[in-house]
Amino acid sequence: xxxxTRNSLAYFDxxxxxxxxxxxxxxxxxxxxxxxxxxxxxxxxxDLLIYGIRGTMPQPEVSRLMEQIWIICxxxxxxxxxxxxxxxxxxTTRSTGALALGVATxxxxxxxxxxRPDIIGCEFLISTCDQVAAxxxxxxxxxxxxxxxxxxxxxxxxxxxxxxxxxxxxAVARELELDRGDxxxxxxxxxxxxxxxxxxxxxxxxxxxxxxxxxxxxxxxEFYNTVLLSFTGGIMPCYLDAVEKPEGVFFPLSxxxxxYQGAGIRRLENVKK
Amino acid sequence: xxxxxxxxxxxxxxxxxxxxxxxxxxxxxxSGYDVYGDLLGKVSWVQYLYLLFKLDLPDPQHAxxxxxxxxxxxxxxxxxxxxxxxxxxxxxxxxxxxxxxxAVAVGAGNLGGGREVYLCLDLWxxxxxxxxxxxxxxxxxxxxxxxxxxxxxxxxxxFDPNGVTCPRPVVQTxxxxxxxxxxxxxxxxxxxxxxxxxxxxxxxxxxxxxxxAFHALGFSSEQAxxxxxxxxxxxxxxxxxxxxxxxxxxxxxxxxxxKPMADxxxxxxxxxxxxx
Numbered sequence: 001x002x003x004x005t006r007n008s009l010a011y012f013d014x015x016x017x018x019x020x021x022x023x024x025x026x027x028x029x030x031x032x033x034x035x036x037x038x039x040x041x042x043x044x045x046x047d048l049l050i051y052g053i054r055g056t057m058p059q060p061e062v063s064r065l066m067e068q069i070w071i072i073c074x075x076x077x078x079x080x081x082x083x084x085x086x087x088x089x090x091x092t093t094r095s096t097g098a099l100a101l102g103v104a105t106x107x108x109x110x111x112x113x114x115x116r117p118d119i120i121g122c123e124f125l126i127s128t129c130d131q132v133a134a135x136x137x138x139x140x141x142x143x144x145x146x147x148x149x150x151x152x153x154x155x156x157x158x159x160x161x162x163x164x165x166x167x168x169x170x171a172v173a174r175e176l177e178l179d180r181g182d183x184x185x186x187x188x189x190x191x192x193x194x195x196x197x198x199x200x201x202x203x204x205x206x207x208x209x210x211x212x213x214x215x216x217x218x219x220x221x222e223f224y225n226t227v228l229l230s231f232t233g234g235i236m237p238c239y240l241d242a243v244e245k246p247e248g249v250f251f252p253l254s255x256x257x258x259x260y261q262g263a264g265i266r267r268l269e270n271v272k273k
Numbered sequence: 274x275x276x277x278x279x280x281x282x283x284x285x286x287x288x289x290x291x292x293x294x295x296x297x298x299x300x301x302x303x304s305g306y307d308v309y310g311d312l313l314g315k316v317s318w319v320q321y322l323y324l325l326f327k328l329d330l331p332d333p334q335h336a337x338x339x340x341x342x343x344x345x346x347x348x349x350x351x352x353x354x355x356x357x358x359x360x361x362x363x364x365x366x367x368x369x370x371x372x373x374x375x376a377v378a379v380g381a382g383n384l385g386g387g388r389e390v391y392l393c394l395d396l397w398x399x400x401x402x403x404x405x406x407x408x409x410x411x412x413x414x415x416x417x418x419x420x421x422x423x424x425x426x427x428x429x430x431x432f433d434p435n436g437v438t439c440p441r442p443v444v445q446t447x448x449x450x451x452x453x454x455x456x457x458x459x460x461x462x463x464x465x466x467x468x469x470x471x472x473x474x475x476x477x478x479x480x481x482x483x484x485x486a487f488h489a490l491g492f493s494s495e496q497a498x499x500x501x502x503x504x505x506x507x508x509x510x511x512x513x514x515x516x517x518x519x520x521x522x523x524x525x526x527x528x529x530x531x532k533p534m535a536d537x538x539x540x541x542x543x544x545x546x547x548x549x
Contacts (some may be wrong), residue, residue: 017532030533033348046288099370105380109422116422124422149419220420252282255298256308262284262328263305 020052023100054218055118061176062216066103068172068224069212074108075207075233077241079250083108084230084238091242092250100239101232108231112158113206114225116258122210125209129214133187142193155194165205173212181215184208262267284328304328319343328498335490336453340484341453345479347447347503348508355380356509363513376509377502383426384432385480387498392430392493393484402461404468420519431481432473439466445481447482454487480497 021030022159029036032055039050046063058066079088083104090100097225109115124145131141145152157163173179187203194201215221287305288298301308304324312321316330318338331339347355361374371445377409391430400406411429428434444466450456451463462469462477469528470476487497507510516524 014527015532016527016530016531017534019534022531022533095370096368099368099374102371102374119422120419224422252296254295255288256295257280258286258288259280259282260284260287260302261282261288265302265307266305268306268330269312 019241020033040084040219050226054222055181063177065173065176065178068169069209069227070230070233072172073171073209073231074227077234077237078136079238079241081234082110083114084234085251087235087239088242088250092245092248094243097236097239101235104235104239105231109217112172114231115228116202117153117206118210118227120220121152121206122214122223123209124152124154125186125207126220128190129183129186132176133182138186138189139193139196144196145191152190152201154180154210155190155203157204161202162201163202163204166203166208169205170207171210178212178216181211183211183214213229281339285325289406289534295322300433302378322500323490326492331490338453338456338489339448339490340449342446342483343504345442345450346504348511349380349385349479349505350508351512353380353413353508355505356512359509359513360516360524361364363515364519364521366517369510371413373506373510376513380505381502384428385431388407388423389430389478389480389502390484390487391494391498392426394488394497395432396490397458397484398494399490402457406466408472409468411469416475428472428475431478431484432470432475433478434475436476436478439470441476443479443482445518446479447477447485450482450486450489456486458485462497477487 002168017263019032021032021036023029031040032051034040034051042058043051044063044067046067047058050063050066052057076084082095086107087104090096090103128138128141128234129137132138142152153211170179173184174247186205190207209227210220213226218226285304287302289302290299291297291299294432300310303312303321306312306324306508312324316324317336317340318334320330322343323336325338351357351360352403355376359372362368362375383389383392396407396410400410401437414426414429416427447459447466454461462482466477483501484497487500490501
């Protein structure tokens with residue numbers, strides 16, 4: 001085994017075979033199997049993004065749905081939200097826009113919202129759909145999952161349980177006739193199970209996005225990859241809002257806002273280095 | 274929703290305000306010690322680092338172990354992926370912060386990164402120094418129960434899938450760390466390295482050594498991941514600055530290394546470029 005792994009480094013030394021594309025200086029850019037300058041003139045950025053990730057050019061309605069997911073679900077210009085707040089903090093300290101956006105995007109890979117519920121919830125929906133299609137009992141599947149993991153990503157929501165984004169997104173899906181898939185129907189059925197079991201966990205927007213895209217054949221990882229930058233629309237106004245105000249004044253904290261719970265005041269005694 | 278009286282709970286940090294400004298601290302306390310009135314000038318950086326995470330100052334042996342580890346990790350070297358990431362920022366004149374963010378991001382992953390150290394610590398917590406348990410874990414690695422933002426592990430944590438024999442710096446670091454005091458995980462790893470390497474098929478990596486040291490110091494998996502990310506940054510910073518001075522013309526571009534696998538047009542374009 002050791003010999004073969006050494007060989008793999010030698011194989012890739014100054015050698016990177018690829019089918020993803022390349023820049024041909026002064027000539028052209030290949031983007032997977034297409035020409036960036038010739039084949040995308042009538043395409044949207046969403047088309048390019050989805051094609052780059054999945055390798056197949058999406059139908060116009062798929063790109064339109066994706067764009068609406070980005071707009072409706074994750075473009076809240078509210079600096080109280082944790083990722084946006086990081087951007088506002090970057091603005092108030094006069095850091096750069098790219099640093100604000102980059103780090104706020106990284107922070108969006110969170111556990112209570114954002115990318116982790118997205119990808120885990122999507123896998124749960126696809127797996128549950130498969131199990132139900134194979135004759136599994138939905139009640140049993142849901143309760144076993146809950147027993148094992150204590151929560152279902154994509155169900156329940158911090159701060160408030162009602163998710164105001166669901167109706168607008170479903171209206172778009174209806175308009176595009178993309179609201180008839182099995183995964184989307186399953187979300188409602190899972191909610192019904194949780195209601196009957198008095199679990200008080202409503203599906204949040206992440207489940208609906210995951211279901212709509214799973215119905216279009218997106219894998220959990222493709223869903224994750226295609227929405228990674230979706231918070232951008234909310235992040236930048238928060239950064240700019242702080243930049244436009246005096247420096248340092250974004251939600252200032254006085255010393256009294258620290259609720260100390262640690263060791264009592266003590267003095268250093270003979271610390272040996 | 275909450276009102277304006279929200280506070281931040283902390284067992285680490287406490288401040289007393291200046292009399293004329295509630296937004297400026299007159300005294301800052303770290304786990305009860307007056308940082309600027311007492312600690313400053315009396316404790317080393319490593320002692321303070323330990324205090325921040327463990328809420329107590331280290332005994333001299335713990336401090337020496339952490340300091341030695343910090344030196345070992347401070348510069349992963351110019352060929353390390355995280356350092357290369359930082360240099361890519363430096364060479365093109367990107368912001369200094371982006372160089373460190375690049376090093377953190379690239380140095381965070383499953384291969385030689387913070388995530389690998391986190392997983393190693395989990396192994397130590399479950400397997401201890403029981404060779405039978407390690408052998409079993411290596412032969413039947415646990416599968417992730419669910420998908421995650423992290424990609425699945427492709428090798429056994431703590432070992433280098435692209436290695437051949439254990440590199441001398443790794444051996445030297447482990448030997449020195451195992452000689453500091455009597456930290457059982459480090460001594461056990463030194464004494465059983467060959468068996469573990471035979472079982473995994475890969476040599477021990479620096480991430481594996483670091484994980485054992487963090488375990489010996491009693492850090493949690495989360496603390497170890499964070500410290501590992503932090504302690505590897507000095508080299509990335511220095512190398513980014515150095516390459517910024519040299520500029521992109523003196524830095525590899527891998528001009529002819531990209532090899533098309535797709536269609537004939539693509540290959541033809543590549544040949545034209547290579548000919549140029």
